[in-house]
Amino acid sequence: MTQSPGQGNALDNLLTESRTFPPSDEFAAQANAQPALYEEAKADREAFWAKQAERLHWETKWDQVLDWSGAPFAKWFVGGKLNVAYNCVDRHVESGHGDQVAIHWEGEPGDSRAITYAELQREVSKAANALTSLGIGAEDRVAIYMPMVPEAIFAMLACARVGALHNVVFGGFSAEALRTRIQDSACRLVITTDGQYRRGTPAPLKPAVDEAVADAPSVEKVIVVKRTDTEVAWTDKDVWWHELVDSQSDQHTPEAFDSEHPLFILYTSGTTGKPKGILHTSGGYLTQASYTHQNVFDLKPDTDVYWCTADIGWVTGHSYIVYGPLSNRVTQVVYEGTPNTPHEGRHWEIVQKYGVSIYYTAPTLIRTFMKWGADIPAKYDLSSLRVLGSVGEPINPEAWIWYRENVGGGKTPIVDTWWQTETGAIMISPLPGVISTKPGSAQRPLPGIGAKVVNDEGVEVPAGGGGYLVLDEPWPSMLRGIWGDEERYRDTYWSRFKDQGFYFAGDGAKYDADGDIWLLGRVDDVMNVSGHRISTTEVESALVSHPTVAEAAVVGASDDTTGQGIVAFVILRGGAGADAGGADAIKALRDHVAKEIGPIAKPRQIMVVPELPKTRSGKIMRRLLRDVAENRAVGDVTTLADSSVMDLISAGLQSGK
Numbered sequence: 328m329t330q331s332p333g334q335g336n337a338l339d340n341l342l343t344e345s346r347t348f349p350p351s352d353e354f355a356a357q358a359n360a361q362p363a364l365y366e367e368a369k370a371d372r373e374a375f376w377a378k379q380a381e382r383l384h385w386e387t388k389w390d391q392v393l394d395w396s397g398a399p400f401a402k403w404f405v406g407g408k409l410n411v412a413y414n415c416v417d418r419h420v421e422s423g424h425g426d427q428v429a430i431h432w433e434g435e436p437g438d439s440r441a442i443t444y445a446e447l448q449r450e451v452s453k454a455a456n457a458l459t460s461l462g463i464g465a466e467d468r469v470a471i472y473m474p475m476v477p478e479a480i481f482a483m484l485a486c487a488r489v490g491a492l493h494n495v496v497f498g499g500f501s502a503e504a505l506r507t508r509i510q511d512s513a514c515r516l517v518i519t520t521d522g523q524y525r526r527g528t529p530a531p532l533k534p535a536v537d538e539a540v541a542d543a544p545s546v547e548k549v550i551v552v553k554r555t556d557t558e559v560a561w562t563d564k565d566v567w568w569h570e571l572v573d574s575q576s577d578q579h580t581p582e583a584f585d586s587e588h589p590l591f592i593l594y595t596s597g598t599t600g601k602p603k604g605i606l607h608t609s610g611g612y613l614t615q616a617s618y619t620h621q622n623v624f625d626l627k628p629d630t631d632v633y634w635c636t637a638d639i640g641w642v643t644g645h646s647y648i649v650y651g652p653l654s655n656r657v658t659q660v661v662y663e664g665t666p667n668t669p670h671e672g673r674h675w676e677i678v679q680k681y682g683v684s685i686y687y688t689a690p691t692l693i694r695t696f697m698k699w700g701a702d703i704p705a706k707y708d709l710s711s712l713r714v715l716g717s718v719g720e721p722i723n724p725e726a727w728i729w730y731r732e733n734v735g736g737g738k739t740p741i742v743d744t745w746w747q748t749e750t751g752a753i754m755i756s757p758l759p760g761v762i763s764t765k766p767g768s769a770q771r772p773l774p775g776i777g778a779k780v781v782n783d784e785g786v787e788v789p790a791g792g793g794g795y796l797v798l799d800e801p802w803p804s805m806l807r808g809i810w811g812d813e814e815r816y817r818d819t820y821w822s823r824f825k826d827q828g829f830y831f832a833g834d835g836a837k838y839d840a841d842g843d844i845w846l847l848g849r850v851d852d853v854m855n856v857s858g859h860r861i862s863t864t865e866v867e868s869a870l871v872s873h874p875t876v877a878e879a880a881v882v883g884a885s886d887d888t889t890g891q892g893i894v895a896f897v898i899l900r901g902g903a904g905a906d907a908g909g910a911d912a913i914k915a916l917r918d919h920v921a922k923e924i925g926p927i928a929k930p931r932q933i934m935v936v937p938e939l940p941k942t943r944s945g946k947i948m949r950r951l952l953r954d955v956a957e958n959r960a961v962g963d964v965t966t967l968a969d970s971s972v973m974d975l976i977s978a979g980l981q982s983g984k
């Protein structure tokens with residue numbers, strides 16, 4: 328059924344949402360993806376993926392598309408050899424597009440730089456030569472801890488070029504988070520900046536590296552890009568980027584690596600406190616990043632201007648700023664700063680300035696834009712936009728409609744793309760021009776991808792039914808394991824539906840009456856705050872590392888803007904002192920979490936409680952705490968070891984008000 332948008336209170340009711348938006352005839356006619364793609368993939372999946380791999384340049388062609396004999400460890404395009412950076416840079420120069428702008432970089436303070444493919448080739452070559460001069464080569468690990476400056480992208484591509492694995496750590500993470508990520512993968516090199524702009528002010532970044540490296544003996548060198556001109560302490564491991572890289576030759580011959588050569592490690596939160604180093608390899612990853620980017624965003628390299636607002640610290644930045652787009656010869660915007668610096672129309676000003684035609688962002692930002700008001704985008708010319716994307720968490724229908732109306736001029740298709748750090752690339756999404764889009768639903772697996780909603784027994788649920796999202800076929804950009812922990816890889820993803828051989832995504836999902844998939848959020852102890860994965864255990868262990876805290880339990884409570892907000896319940900230590908529960912003490916606890924993990928993990932709220940609700944086996948019943956955090960009547964307490972605990976908690980909170 329098709330209805331006009333923007334009416335009624337039922338906007339947010341997932342169960343009754345039934346509006347669909349068919350593509351216009353004009354869009355459908357020019358779309359990269361055509362309906363036949365589904366048929367083609369269904370007829371012969373491996374032949375389909377082999378055809379997709381042909382979009383890349385292979386130095387040696389593969390002799391086997393998929394080797395799944397070592398499941399759950401896949402090998403794709405076995406025997407093939409390629410250089411990932413060559414595919415993202417050099418071949419576009421060789422095909423006569425050296426003068427095309429690859430990156431329109433926009434700095435937060437308003438400085439900007441246009442980087443052509445020819446220039447990108449020179450910069451990446453110099454950086455690759457610099458890595459070689461430091462003895463960094465195939466299989467070495469390099470940590471990249473940087474804001475969104477062009478050198479961050481040069482550094483990633485330089486690693487790929489020499490076969491080193493990059494381990495990008497989000498610049499908002501703490502020294503402690505950086506240290507554990509450097510140590511776990513034994514990085515030999517760190518690349519960073521002196522500082523980074525944060526809402527208009529330069530903030531130092533290198534001190535966090537100094538702190539992390541002091542305790543990470545594997546690190547031999549630290550390359551520092553000068554960005555904010557902040558004064559920095561200097562150690563004998565440090566070397567300036569402009570001194571080391573700028574003097575290198577801008578000629579570099581890329582070496583072809585095996586299709587399964589490791590490309591990068593990216594850490595993500597799991598259900599325990601220790602983050603998982605997700606490992607991705609070359610040929611299959613690049614094939615799927617490239618295929619999905621071209622089809623899901625309908626990219627036309629000669630005319631489009633693409634902008635993905637993610638940070639390279641997350642997988643979206645890896646696959647949809649660096650590898651997918653550049654392999655497709657994109658012209659893209661890369662913006663360094665925050666969306667309200669210096670004003671709340673900054674994104675729209677950038678869209679207008681560069682004529683952005685494809686814009687990919689996260690629901691939390693769309694909801695923030697809604698709060699700021701529709702009059703802000705209305706002040707700018709956004710008529711260049713023709714495709715909008717969403718990623719990171721479920722997008723509520725109200726935000727979806729607002730996005731289409733106020734950013735997309737009521738006409739652009741919106742692609743709601745479901746995927747994970749582990750999947751490497753988009754898995755579930757409508758194809759614009761082919762599928763009638765539906766607010767709030769990621770709809771169906773892309774051609775070549777197998778995804779299902781199943782019940783506890785692993786049996787697919789019927790239309791209208793809900794359960795767990797699983798991936799029932801291996802895919803080219805799938806993770807190849809967790810760095811250094813084969814057991815955890817098998818346990819986390821492959822043990823839940825072992826008999827069926829399904830990959831367990833950790834997301835709840837349902838089918839609607841049309842068989843379209845709706846994602847319902849995580850089913851494990853992983854929270855999703857502004858599209859960032861943070862585990863409850865990580866925040867709990869940060870809290871209990873504070874001297875006043877005896878015990879902590881953390882839940883993700885629904886939040887209008889950030890999707891989920893972190894709510895912590897803490898029991899204070901006996902000797903913590905009378906004002907340990909006071910406002911200053913609570914603030915100190917929140918700051919402590921920010922210091923341990925990073926500001927994104929700061930609890931929205933911390934409640935001091937006398938007890939925590941536990942089962943007889945000692946497991947904290949987060950469900951009950953979530954009821955409290957979301958101001959609901961507390962649910963069934965019969966499995967609690969002591970059922971009066973919830974009364975105690977509620978009474979304490981009442982009297983504390």
Ligand code: WTA
Binds near residue numbers: 748832833846849
């Ligand atoms: C959630 C981000 C609903 C989901 C690319 C997944 C989504 C986790 C969507 C992965 C979407 C991502 N609709 N939920 N379109 N996209 N998610 O690893 O819970 O940072 O498991 O990768 O984000 O987060 P990650």
